[in-house]
Amino acid sequence: MSKVPARFSHLLLAFFTSLLMSLLMSGVITLLNLGLVDDFLRRWLTAFITAFVVAFPAILLVLPVARRIVARITD
Numbered sequence: 001m002s003k004v005p006a007r008f009s010h011l012l013l014a015f016f017t018s019l020l021m022s023l024l025m026s027g028v029i030t031l032l033n034l035g036l037v038d039d040f041l042r043r044w045l046t047a048f049i050t051a052f053v054v055a056f057p058a059i060l061l062v063l064p065v066a067r068r069i070v071a072r073i074t075d
Contacts, residue, residue: 014060017059018056023048025051030043
């Protein structure tokens, strides 16, 4: 299996970070708001897709800013 070139690592980091955080947070928020209703899985996945569509471009914008902030406050 071939690997993805390192020049795409920032995109992969943003993709997987937004994917996993959207999945986790949409599940938690859906569960807290609705409980374990009959169509929980469908509602969770709908919320996840919506969250991911927003989260991926957002993290592409926010991650460089966060890196600069961390660089300024660390040695």
